[in-house]
Amino acid sequence: MSTHPVVVVGAGPTGLGCAVELARICQVTIVDRIPVAGGTAGWNGRAIRRLVRLAERSGVRFRLGATACTWEPGHLLVAQHGDISWIASDWLFFAGGLRPATPIELGLAGDRPAGVVPATVAEHLLAQAAPIWRRPAIVEGPWLAAVRRQMLRAGVTPLPLASHPRNSHAGWSITAGSDDRVCGVVANGDGQVHCDALILAGDPRPVRNVEGAIDDASPGVVFAQPNGPSTVEERSQYGRRLAHRWRQTSGESD
Amino acid sequence: VVVGGGVLGSSIAARLSQTTATVCLLEAEPDLAGGASKSNAGVTVSFYGDPGSLETQIVNASSPRWEELSERLDVPFRRVGAIIVALTEDESDQLPALHERIAASGARARLFTSKQVRNRVALVSADCQGGISLPDDGIVDPMRLTIALAILADRNGAALQLGERVIGLRRDGASVVEVTTPARVVSARFVVNAAGLGAPEISALAGGEPLDGWPRKGQFVVLDRAFGSRLPHIVFSAPSADTKGIGVVPTTNGSALVGATAVDHTDISDRRTDHETIEVLLNHARRLVPSVDAKYAIKAYAGNRPASSEPFRLRFDRQVPNLIHATSRSSGVSAAPGAAEYVLGLLREAGLEANDNPNAVRSLTPVPRLRTANDPVALTSVDPRYGQVVCACEQVSAAEVAAALDGPIPATSIEGIRKRTGAAYGRCQGSLCLAGLSFLCGVATSAGPGRVRMTSSGAMGS
Numbered sequence: 001m002s003t004h005p006v007v008v009v010g011a012g013p014t015g016l017g018c019a020v021e022l023a024r025i026c027q028v029t030i031v032d033r034i035p036v037a038g039g040t041a042g043w044n045g046r047a048i049r050r051l052v053r054l055a056e057r058s059g060v061r062f063r064l065g066a067t068a069c070t071w072e073p074g075h076l077l078v079a080q081h082g083d084i085s086w087i088a089s090d091w092l093f094f095a096g097g098l099r100p101a102t103p104i105e106l107g108l109a110g111d112r113p114a115g116v117v118p119a120t121v122a123e124h125l126l127a128q129a130a131p132i133w134r135r136p137a138i139v140e141g142p143w144l145a146a147v148r149r150q151m152l153r154a155g156v157t158p159l160p161l162a163s164h165p166r167n168s169h170a171g172w173s174i175t176a177g178s179d180d181r182v183c184g185v186v187a188n189g190d191g192q193v194h195c196d197a198l199i200l201a202g203d204p205r206p207v208r209n210v211e212g213a214i215d216d217a218s219p220g221v222v223f224a225q226p227n228g229p230s231t232v233e234e235r236s237q238y239g240r241r242l243a244h245r246w247r248q249t250s251g252e253s254d
Numbered sequence: 255v256v257v258g259g260g261v262l263g264s265s266i267a268a269r270l271s272q273t274t275a276t277v278c279l280l281e282a283e284p285d286l287a288g289g290a291s292k293s294n295a296g297v298t299v300s301f302y303g304d305p306g307s308l309e310t311q312i313v314n315a316s317s318p319r320w321e322e323l324s325e326r327l328d329v330p331f332r333r334v335g336a337i338i339v340a341l342t343e344d345e346s347d348q349l350p351a352l353h354e355r356i357a358a359s360g361a362r363a364r365l366f367t368s369k370q371v372r373n374r375v376a377l378v379s380a381d382c383q384g385g386i387s388l389p390d391d392g393i394v395d396p397m398r399l400t401i402a403l404a405i406l407a408d409r410n411g412a413a414l415q416l417g418e419r420v421i422g423l424r425r426d427g428a429s430v431v432e433v434t435t436p437a438r439v440v441s442a443r444f445v446v447n448a449a450g451l452g453a454p455e456i457s458a459l460a461g462g463e464p465l466d467g468w469p470r471k472g473q474f475v476v477l478d479r480a481f482g483s484r485l486p487h488i489v490f491s492a493p494s495a496d497t498k499g500i501g502v503v504p505t506t507n508g509s510a511l512v513g514a515t516a517v518d519h520t521d522i523s524d525r526r527t528d529h530e531t532i533e534v535l536l537n538h539a540r541r542l543v544p545s546v547d548a549k550y551a552i553k554a555y556a557g558n559r560p561a562s563s564e565p566f567r568l569r570f571d572r573q574v575p576n577l578i579h580a581t582s583r584s585s586g587v588s589a590a591p592g593a594a595e596y597v598l599g600l601l602r603e604a605g606l607e608a609n610d611n612p613n614a615v616r617s618l619t620p621v622p623r624l625r626t627a628n629d630p631v632a633l634t635s636v637d638p639r640y641g642q643v644v645c646a647c648e649q650v651s652a653a654e655v656a657a658a659l660d661g662p663i664p665a666t667s668i669e670g671i672r673k674r675t676g677a678a679y680g681r682c683q684g685s686l687c688l689a690g691l692s693f694l695c696g697v698a699t700s701a702g703p704g705r706v707r708m709t710s711s712g713a714m715g716s
Contacts, residue, residue: 079643081634082638084624084630104551109528109529109532112525114713115715118684118688121688128703196716209680210646215480
C-alpha cells in the first residue's frame with residue numbers, strides 16, 4: 001500500500017467523504033478549525049457520527065482545532081494554540097465549505113455602515129437568543145432558514161429580500177444613518193426598505209483561505225466544495241466520488 | 255496642541271514629542287486615521303506637485319526616509335516603484351513634457367518605450383504606447399503608519415485625546431491661548447491645524463483666516479491577493495482629461511487597489527460607492543492591466559480628501575500668529591515625514607523652545623505577524639496564541655488581535671482591530687472571523703454582542 005501523505009482541510013461531510021476514500025491508498029490527516037468534526041452538519045447527529053467513526057476506522061488521523069494557513073506543494077502550514085508546524089503532504093484536498101457572498105459580490109454599493117453582517121456571523125450573534133436587531137432584512141439564500149429560525153425565537157420577524165442576480169453590479173445600495181448603522185437598502189430602484197441590520201445570506205461562494213490554494217489552478221490542490229448537496233449522506237458521497245475519480249486520473253493507486 | 259489624528263497630525267505630534275516641547279494631540283473621532291488617512295491608496299510618491307513648490311520640497315525630503323522610518327515604526331513598506339503608462343498616442347506625446355517636469359522636481363524618472371514598460375510589468379496592456387518609470391515610489395500601510403506615529407508620540411509623553419472634538423479656541427489678543435473640547439480645556443502656545451476636512455472650521459473657531467476647502471470623493475476597489483500578488487509595481491495612467499490619477503496599486507498586504515476617482519462635492523459625510531463608478535474603475539483598470547477582473551473584487555470603498563484652492567497648505571495663519579495650517583488634498587502620506595520636520599522648523603523660528611531630546615523614543619517594538627513572519631513555526635514560543643488563527647484569509651492570529659486591543663492606543667472597535675492587524679480585510683470580508691472578532695472586541699471593551707462597535711462609532715446591534 002502506498003504511504004503518500006495527504007491532507008484534507010475541512011472535517012465536514014464532504015471532507016470526511018474524501019478522507020475515507022483517500023485512506024484506502026494514502027496516509028490521510030484531516031484538519032479543521034473547529035475542535036470537533038462535523039463542520040456545518042454539527043457534531044452530534046447520527047449520520048455525522050457514523051461517518052466520523054468510519055473515518056477513524058479507516059485510519060484517518062484527525063487534527064482538530066487547527067487552521068490550515070499556507071500550502072506549498074509537499075507540505076501545509078497548520079496552526080493551533082501553542083503549535084504551528086508544517087505537515088508533509090503530497091496533495092491538498094480542500095473541503096472548506098461555502099460562505100455567503102460579500103456586498104461587492106452581491107452588487108451592493110452605497111455606504112459601509114455597521115450592521116451589515118454575513119449570515120454565518122449572525123448565527124453566532126443570535127445564538128444567545130438575545131434580540132440585537134428589531135427590523136433585520138435578509139438577502140435570501142441558503143442561510144436564510146437558519147437565521148430566520150433564530151430570529152423568530154428571539155421574537156423578531158426578519159424581512160427577506162429576494163436574491164440578486166450574480167455580478168450585475170447594477171442593483172442595490174446600502175444607506176447609513178447618522179449613528180453609522182445601516183438604516184435602509186434601496187433594492188433595484190424599488191424604493192427604500194427600512195431596516196436596522198442587513199444579513200447577507202445569499203449566493204454561496206467557496207471559501208478560499210489557504211494561502212497557495214486560492215486559485216482553482218493551484219498546483220497540488222483538489223477542491224471539494226459542492227454547491228447544492230445538502231444532506232450529510234449526499235455531501236459525503238460527493239467527497240468519496242471526487243476522491244475516487246482523482247485516484248483513477250492521478251495515477252495514485254494501490 | 256495638534257488638532258487632527260490623521261497622518262499629518264500624528265506625524266507632527268510624533269516629531270514634536272521627541273523634543274522638549276509639551277505636546278497634546280486632539281482627535282474628534284474615537285480612533286486615529288478616520289478620514290483621508292484611511293481611504294487613500296497608500297502610495298509614497300517620489301513626485302508630486304510643481305517643481306520648486308513647497309509640496310515638492312517636502313515630498314523630496316520625505317521620500318528617501320521611508321525605509322528607515324518604516325523599520326523604526328514597524329510599519330509595512332515596500333519601495334516597489336511606479337510606472338506611468340500611456341495608452342494612446344496622445345498620451346504618449348505628452349510623456350516627454352511630463353518627464354521633464356518630474357526631472358525638474360528632483361525625482362528620479364526614466365522614459366520607457368512600450369517594450370520596456372511591458373518588460374518591467376508584464377501585466378500591462380499590449381496597447382501601451384510608452385511610459386515613465388518612477389523607481390522611488392513606494393507603498394505603505396497608511397493606517398498602520400498613522401497609528402504608529404501616534405503611538406510614538408504617546409511613548410514620548412504626548413497627551414493623546416481621542417473622541418474629543420475641538421469646540422472652541424480662546425484667544426488673548428491675536429493669539430490662541432486655549433483649546434476647548436467637551437471634556438477639557440488645553441492651554442496652548444501654538445496650535446497646529448491638521449484637521450483635514452475640518453481645517454476650515456478650526457480656523458474659523460480660532461478667528462483665523464477663512465480657509466476654503468471641500469470634500470473630493472475618491473472611490474476604490476480592492477482586488478484579492480490572487481491578483482495583487484502578480485502585480486510587482488504601481489501602474490498609473492498617464493494624466494489625461496478623462497482618466498486623471500486612476501491607477502492599479504499593489505498594497506503592503508498583497509492585495510491591489512484600483513482607484514481613485516476624484517469628484518468634488520459638498521457633503522463631508524458622503525462616502526457612498528456607486529455601481530457606475532465601480533464599473534468605470536474596473537473598466538479603466540482593465541485598459542491598463544487586462545487581467546483585472548471583477549471576480550477579484552473584495553470590496554469597494556470611498557473616502558473624501560480635503561480639496562482646496564490651496565491644495566498644499568503648510569504655513570502660519572495670516573491673522574492668528576500662533577496657528578499653523580497643515581493640510582494636503584492628496585499627498586498627506588507622502589509628505590508626512592517632511593511636513594513634521596518642516597513644522598518643527600516653523601515653530602522654532604517662531605520662538606518655541608523645542609530642542610531635540612536625546613533620550614526620546616525613536617522606534618517601536620515590532621509586533622510579529624503570522625502571515626509575514628520569516629519562521630512562523632517559531633512564533634508560538636513568543637506567544638502560544640500565534641497558533642490561534644482568528645482571520646484565516648489574512649492569517650491574523652489571536653496574539654496580533656490581543657496586541658491591537660491591549661496596545662498603547664488600543665482598538666475599541668472591530669474596525670480599529672482591522673486597521674491595526676488587517677483582520678477581516680480579506681476576500682470573505684469577515685464571514686468566518688467577524689463573530690470571533692466581535693467577541694474579542696466585546697471582552698476588551700466590556701460590550702455585549704449588540705453594543706460592540708463594528709465601525710469606529712457604529713454598533714453591531716441597534
